Amino acid sequence: MKKTIISLIILNMLFGSNLDQQLKIAGGNAHQIKKAITEVPKEQLAGMEWLIKNMQKEDLKSLSAEFLLTNCELAHDVWQNNKWGKKIPEDIFLNFLLPYVSLNERRDNWRQDFHNRFSTIIKNTNSIYNAVALLNQSIYDNVGVIYSTDRPKADQSPYESIDAGMASCTGLSILLIDACRSVGIPARFVGTPLWYNNSGNHSWVEIWDDEWHFTGAAEPTGEKLNEAWFSDLASKAVQGDMTYGIFAATWEKTDIYFPMNWLPQVKTYNAIDVTARYRLQEVETVLIPIRVRALDSSGQRCEVRVTVIGDDNSIKEGFSKDKTCDANDHLTFMLPKGKTFKVQSEEVEKTIKVINEELIDLKL
Known part of the structure; x- marks a missing residue:
């Protein structure tokens, strides 16, 4: 008990008033959050602090210490011990490798299972870029998931998609992101609420290999990234527009929210406007x-x-x-x-x- 009290005092000094605020939000689950931050190894403390500081209210109220500690341990392990981990900066790790979810999908404990499933697929690759191209070609057959508009819902977690055997572009993207993160590849969810011509919405994946690259989930283009059927549509997106822009989900708090078509009233998930990166591909043509x-x-x-x-x-x-x-x-x-x-x-x-x-x- 004395050790726990001392640990909490130290953590209050590190977190500032933010810890008290998060524990208050956690309510009846506060003991689990306290356990997570007092039992996490010292070298993983910054990561746990980051998760908790930016965590959604629903997660503070429901996630167990075991879930958070396991996620934190496995994420740090794959960051520190894989062949490209040293080239991944801490801020990229914190926002796009450490998090256990992308948006509002069900919180699944996927990290160890996916590492076991997918690490062998990429063991002979020499770059993150090549590894992602190979994962996108392989994982959906591996888990038996296809694209279908008959999927149970849009925002499926990875195991919901595996159980259903099908997913929309949203579920397929979440699955690829988690597969990437499980083997130490920073990845993030990207999408547009509506194409400029009102033909529909779409979601896809960006991965970090010295810079951001994009790929359509379950839509591989051989060994290449940054190619997709939607490139022309994306080139006409409207920067700063919450309907026609392109947004990437991020863990850190930002000034804008990720617009989710399936839950348009929810505006609590953080986002970055990445429209400009796609508009650079626009070419004047007749x-x-x-x-x-x-x-x-x-x-x-x-x-x-x-x-x-x-x-x-x-x-x-x-x-x-x-x-x-x-x-x-x-x-x-x-x-x-x-x-x-x-x-x-x-x-x-x-x-x-x-x-x-x-x-x-x-x-x-």
Whole structure:
């Protein structure tokens, strides 16, 4: 008891009034928070302090000391002992490797299990960049999760997605982020509430390897990052706009919140506006994106060959996306403004004049 009292006095000096405030919020769970901060090893104290100082109210009221201590221990261990840990600065570790969640998803104890599952996949990689590309190619088959709009809910935790065998872009992103963090890779949740053309929202993942790189969860592009079907859409996002901007979740307190489509009334999760990084990819062009969606007799998206023929008999071809792809991921042709084209698939043909970007439905 005497040791605990002394520890709390020291911690009050370190935390300042913030500790008392957090313990007051914790209410009946305050003893668990006290236990976590008095029993954490000295070399992990700064990390535990950071977690508690920026923790959501619901977590202060519900998380056990065992959960927090285990998370803190495993996160520090993988930071200190993996081959790229020394290149990860402390502020990156605290915000994007140490946290046990990204947003409001259920709090799962995933760290040890995911490390056991996924560390062998990347054991021969020589960089974080290469490791993430490999994880994105591998983990979803490993755990048996596919993209589907039939998923139980948007904001699934990793084990909720594994149990369901399916997830939306949100759940898929959370799964990849936790897989990355489990093997010592800083990762964060990124998304936009609405694309500039009002076609829908999307979530994806950024990882840190000397700088931030992005990738679509369960949407690998071979060995490369910073390539995705949504790059053109993202390049037209609006900085500073809580509807049309692009935001990254962070643990530290900031001046803006992460806008969650599935819980629009909740504005307590911290965010960084990263729109400018994506707008740098914008290129002035007279080419207009024309997106094509093929629908079978039941109205489901299906994969078929699509041919686009111009007035000059130029031909472009590609395959439409089926229901396993993100609902906003469509076969896209960049076509010159003002020109007329025939869009064909099987027995269906449509003639279009390219004025503004549009989505063409081919009902087979």
